[in-house]
Amino acid sequence: MPLRWLVILHVLGATIWVGGHLILAIRYLPKALKAKDITPIVNFEQHYEALGIPALFLQIITGIWMASVYQIKWFSFETVQYSIINIKLILLITTLLLALHVRIFILPELSPKKLPLLALHIVLVTVIAVAMLYLGLSFRLGLS
Secondary structure, rough: OOOHHHHHHHHHHHHHHHHHHHHHHHHHHHHHHHHHHHHHHHHHHHHHHHHHHHHHHHHHHHHHHHHOOOOOOOOOOOHHHHHHHHHHHHHHHHHHHHHHHHHHHHHHHHHHHHHHHHHHHHHHHHHHHHHHHHHHHHHHHHHO
């Protein structure tokens, strides 16, 4: 597959992932926190997850594929390009760990009492997603 198609697919996945988390964090989370009600977040997640999770997997697959095209040295910070890709990898692992924590420890017993902890996870994943977007643009456009 030509590199430009990998980039297009990667950006499409990022658009869905980052956009969905920004909507969740900016629109639904404040409403839920104000009302101390988990319903807005649960309703959003039920609709978003079917699109958001495949978008994340699309980014993982295309990101690894593109890194192999650029012959990135994993966990090497020798060059700016290696550093950007490896920081993105660390942020991805952090995102996956946060998601795992939510799935195991928060969602099974989700209640208004656990809403602040869930909110922290939502904000962290959103900030990480925006940081990864910036790093991806830095790599492609030389913004670093």
